Amino acid sequence: MSGTELETIVEHCRKELPSEACGILGGRDGRVESVHPVKSMHPSPARYDMDPAGQFRALDELSRAGRELVGIYHSHPGGPAAPSGVDLEAACWPGTTLPNYPGAVQVIVSLQDRAAPVVKGYVLTGGTFIEVAIAISQESGGTRAGHR
Amino acid sequence: MPVTVRIPTPLQQLSSGKSEVVCSAGSIAGLLEALELEHPGMKERLTEGGKVRRFINIYVNGADIRTLGAETTELKDGDTVAIIAAIAGGGEITFS
Numbered sequence A: 001m002s003g004t005e006l007e008t009i010v011e012h013c014r015k016e017l018p019s020e021a022c023g024i025l026g027g028r029d030g031r032v033e034s035v036h037p038v039k040s041m042h043p044s045p046a047r048y049d050m051d052p053a054g055q056f057r058a059l060d061e062l063s064r065a066g067r068e069l070v071g072i073y074h075s076h077p078g079g080p081a082a083p084s085g086v087d088l089e090a091a092c093w094p095g096t097t098l099p100n101y102p103g104a105v106q107v108i109v110s111l112q113d114r115a116a117p118v119v120k121g122y123v124l125t126g127g128t129f130i131e132v133a134i135a136i137s138q139e140s141g142g143t144r145a146g147h148r
Numbered sequence B: 001m002p003v004t005v006r007i008p009t010p011l012q013q014l015s016s017g018k019s020e021v022v023c024s025a026g027s028i029a030g031l032l033e034a035l036e037l038e039h040p041g042m043k044e045r046l047t048e049g050g051k052v053r054r055f056i057n058i059y060v061n062g063a064d065i066r067t068l069g070a071e072t073t074e075l076k077d078g079d080t081v082a083i084i085a086a087i088a089g090g091g092e093i094t095f096s
Helices: A004-016 A053-065 A087-091 B028-038 B042-044
Strands: A022-028 A031-038 A069-077 A106-108 A118-125 A126-134 B001-006 B020-024 B056-060 B079-084
Touching: A004 A022, A004 A031, A004 A069, A004 A106, A004 A118, A022 A053, A031 A069, A031 A106, A031 B056, A053 B056, A053 B079, A087 A106, A087 A126, B001 B028, B020 B028, B028 B042
Parallel strands: A069 A106, B001 B079
Antiparallel strands: A022 A031, A022 A069, A106 A118, A118 A126, B001 B020, B056 B079
């Protein structure tokens, strides 16, 4: 993703403090091209649940733009940039270890140190999150969508 | 009443790899039965105790059925039903 997209994500996560923020990343071939902040239904410092209407609108927008869901981001306002047990459970189809969004990178923004956010990416494979590198490019080709 | 149903990736193993199927049903409850008939195992993946599972969202023409009539939501000819996994999670609070 570009530095601008990363800034959009971190800015959104700061804006939602002390609650967790969440959103969808659109793009192609693993490259992020658009950031779609979505409201959480029940804002909390330790949970997020994406508003279903906002989620649908974001996915519809991606589809219309010929993009795919390449990532999902959320913040951990008081925890590390690592998936929690809740993250793992929620990323799998209920009662299975099948990923809800195969191949999608789960981007977690830790705001434990407010002055120095930590951003890491994970992919769910075989019921486990594996950390993947997030490459930041200098170019700014992406788009920033409004709050869903 | 034929409706188009969008099947999420984790359930496509039950729909022979199809991302869309056409079913005849007059309501969401009827659709769940029709899906089970055509694609055994689907109902168990989608419901619990007769209700749509908590972390599964079903939309009729883009509207969340929880804002309509939930399982009693009526369907009409040509409707598009999308089954989409909810997105949720959360971290632990370890302020230092």
